[in-house]
Amino acid sequence: MSGPELGIVGFGVLFVLLMAGLPVGLALGLVGVAGFAGIVTTEAALHLLAKDFVDVLGAYDLTVIPLFILMGQLSFRSGISTRLFHTAYHFMGHWPGGMAIATIGACTGFAAICGSTNATAATMASVTLPEMKKYHYRDDMAAGVVAVGGSLGILIPPSVVFIVYGVMTQQSVGRLFIAGILPGLILAVLFAATIVVWAKVQPQVAPRARRQPLKAMLASLSGVAETLVLFALVMGGLFKGFFTPTEAGGVGAVGTLVIAVCRRTLSWQDLGLALQETCRISCMVLTIVAGATVFGHFLAVTHIPFEIAGWVIGLQLPAVVVMGMIIVVYLIGGCIIDALALVMLTVPIFFPLITALGYDPIWFGVIVVMLTQIGVVTPPVGLNAYVVCGVSAIPLQVVFKGVMPLLAALILGTLLLIPFPQIALFLPRLMAGGQ
8 A cells, every 4th residue: 555545544544533532632643653654664653653752742842832721721710701701891781792792802802811712612601601691692692602702712822723833834933823813803803793783683682781880991991901911921022022932821821820819819729720720731732732743744654745735736726726725624624623633634734735835834824723713613513612512501502503693704704814814914024023
């Protein structure tokens, strides 16, 4: 069996293992080492397995992952998410669909200090859904808004997926973080606009709250101050080149801890839970990265990425058509495969093709993240919908029903980057010019 043929078989086996529920990192590692053994030797495959796992688990660049995860966990445990929603509600609650828009605003703020889409969705579901139910919001709108708003955690920096993409493609994680800011803000605006239209067309889904007094609105701003400080500290330091992404993660985690201690909102039990959850999530992500590294070396010896790149270039199709084909693959794949696993599987294949076509790798990173963002809210595997369902006990089909109107805004925001790549590239280029 030739290398490309064995690679295709490997993809088939991997898909079956993932559908059977095997952990993503384990499935990637098993298929990778078995495939490598089939092409080279068993001894070489076992050596590769040991080397890749040691290299990944000992990589300094990847220490940024647990640091940013810890930052998000400390933010959640110390009540920052609740205060964000409180502020957003005071300013937007009286708008059409105001509490849903406030939820999007709170998700945007929390995403800026969290880095995980599932964590953002779970946190905001526990904070905002009881409030929206209190004001008689219909379940589909309330749950759909939280699921889609939580997806911003994968795009607005810090983002674990950006970190993994940057490490895989040797791109600057700092530039990727900066590139996600404008697309994330544009998506938040599109979500808010969709909610306004939805609430005007069907007023019964989102009853208006009363306007808050100006004094109460101004007083609520204290709830967003720490988020702005943390975001400015981490992203400003990266933008100005004061520290690396890993150092930024450390600064952000320590800064969050200092704020929590000063506010006296973090108990010893909360700190223990934050550390425990950070350890669990970090081990999961690093295992996936290590398994994907093994699988990537298997793909390299099959020559599949280069065969595909050569074949597509040989077709002499317009670059935009090729990009459209890649987008379709991500849209379909995102419906059935976990976001991080999808990135780890596809980037080694598509990245050589994208660079050969002359596309900017930073721009492509943003596109990849936004496409996987769509995947976390679309059936049947949309994990954010499952998270919201689990936290709220709202039926899964109701959550997906609420996602659909907002999914159009998410797709539109992604497609805007095709004709207007400067949306993603403006800030990174400004950052490069300022260093």
